[in-house]
Amino acid sequence: MELKRVDYAVQIEDLTVAYDLKPVLWDIDLNIPQGKLMAVIGPNGAGKTTLIKAMLGLLVPVSGTVRFFHEADNSLRKLKNKVAYVPQSGSVDWDFPATVLDIVLMGCYGKLGFIKRPGKKDKDNAMENLKKVGMEDYALRQISQLSGGQQQRVFLARALMQTADIYFMDEPFKGVDVQTEKAIIALLKELKESGKTVVVVHHDLQTVSEYFDWVTLINIKVIASGPVEEVFHEQNLKKAYHSTGNLLKSAV
Numbered sequence: 001m002e003l004k005r006v007d008y009a010v011q012i013e014d015l016t017v018a019y020d021l022k023p024v025l026w027d028i029d030l031n032i033p034q035g036k037l038m039a040v041i042g043p044n045g046a047g048k049t050t051l052i053k054a055m056l057g058l059l060v061p062v063s064g065t066v067r068f069f070h071e072a073d074n075s076l077r078k079l080k081n082k083v084a085y086v087p088q089s090g091s092v093d094w095d096f097p098a099t100v101l102d103i104v105l106m107g108c109y110g111k112l113g114f115i116k117r118p119g120k121k122d123k124d125n126a127m128e129n130l131k132k133v134g135m136e137d138y139a140l141r142q143i144s145q146l147s148g149g150q151q152q153r154v155f156l157a158r159a160l161m162q163t164a165d166i167y168f169m170d171e172p173f174k175g176v177d178v179q180t181e182k183a184i185i186a187l188l189k190e191l192k193e194s195g196k197t198v199v200v201v202h203h204d205l206q207t208v209s210e211y212f213d214w215v216t217l218i219n220i221k222v223i224a225s226g227p228v229e230e231v232f233h234e235q236n237l238k239k240a241y242h243s244t245g246n247l248l249k250s251a252v
C-alpha cells in the first residue's frame with residue numbers, strides 16, 4: 001500500500017528555548033500539517049507564546065530547527081509573505097500616532113516593498129478587512145484610542161491583508177465579547193477552508209472541540225498533539241495542567 005505523503009506547514013525538531021539559562025521549552029518535536037486550525041493549550045507559563053515566537057524566529061533557541069512548508073531556507077526574508085502573526089494585545093505599545101487604517105495597511109508592506117506607497121486598491125482591501133472584523137467605522141480613529149478587544153480586531157484585519165499561508169495568533173479572543181469571538185472564529189474557519197493553516201494560543205478549554213480540528217497540549221514539553229477527537233481528553237489535560245480535577249466539565 002502506498003503511504004500518503006503529509007504536507008506539513010511546520011516541522012519542529014529538538015527545540016529547546018531558555019530565558020536566562022532556564023529552559024522554558026524542552027526538546028520539542030512537533031509537526032503541524034497544512035490546512036489545520038490548531039489550538040495551542042497549556043497552563044499559564046507553559047511556554048505557548050515562547051513556542052510561537054521561537055517558530056517565527058523572534059527568539060534564538062538553545063537548540064533545534066523549525067522548518068516551514070518543507071523549505072530548506074527559512075529566513076524571515078523568504079517567509080515574510082507566507083507567515084502572518086497576530087501578537088497578544090497589550091504586548092504592543094501603541095503610543096505613537098497612527099490610525100486604524102494605517103495599521104491595517106502595514107499588513108501589505110511585505111507585498112509592496114518599502115518604497116511603494118499603498119494605493120486605492122490597497123485601501124479598499126484594508127476597508128474590506130476592517131469590515132470583516134466589524135471595525136470599519138473606526139478606520140480614522142487613532143489606534144491608541146481603542147479598547148484592547150478593538151485593537152485585537154484591528155490586528156486581525158492587518159493579518160488578513162497579508163494573504164499568508166500560515167497565521168499565528170496569540171490569544172485572539174482575549175478581551176473580546178462573545179459576538180466578536182464568534183465572528184473571529186468564523187473568519188479563522190474560513191481561512192482554514194481556503195487551505196490556510198491557523199495556529200492559535202487558546203485558553204478556554206470548553207470551546208476547543210467546537211473551534212478547532214487539531215490541538216497541541218504543552219507544558220515545557222509537548223504532552224500531546226493531533227486531531228482534537230483523539231488527543232483532547234481528560235487524561236492528557238491532567239498531564240498538561242498537573243490537575244486532579246475535572247477540567248472539561250461537560251465540554252466533551
Ligand SMILES: Nc1ncnc2c1ncn2[C@@H]1O[C@H](COP(=O)(O)OP(=O)(O)OP(=O)(O)O)[C@@H](O)[C@H]1O
Binds near residue numbers: 024045047050051
Ligand atoms: N522575556 C522573558 N524573560 C524571562 N522569562 C520569560 C520571558 N518571557 C517569558 N518568560 C518565562 O517563560 C515561561 C513561558 O512563558 P510564556 O509567555 O511562553 O508562557 P505562556 O504559556 O504563553 O503563558 P500565559 O498562558 O500565561 O500567557 C514563563 O515561566 C515565563 O515567566
